[in-house]
Amino acid sequence: MTETNCTKCGGTEFAEGTDYTAIRPLDKKFTTGSIKIYTFCLKCGEVASIRIENPGKFRK
Numbered sequence: 001m002t003e004t005n006c007t008k009c010g011g012t013e014f015a016e017g018t019d020y021t022a023i024r025p026l027d028k029k030f031t032t033g034s035i036k037i038y039t040f041c042l043k044c045g046e047v048a049s050i051r052i053e054n055p056g057k058f059r060k
């Protein structure tokens with residue numbers, strides 16, 4: 001993992017979490033989709049990045 005600094009407070013401690021809300025491909029309404037993973041600063045809570053757990057599901 002590369003060293004990231006929080007854009008808001010400059011903190012270097014981050015944690016990952018998810019709200020378990022799945023994101024689905026636009027053209028495939030009935031697939032289960034993939035959850036979002038948030039990387040956020042442990043100091044101020046600023047979200048540094050949001051990524052999709054299984055991006056391969058969106059490949060056409």
Ligand SMILES: [Zn+2]
Binds near residue numbers: 007008042
């Ligand atoms: Zn921060």
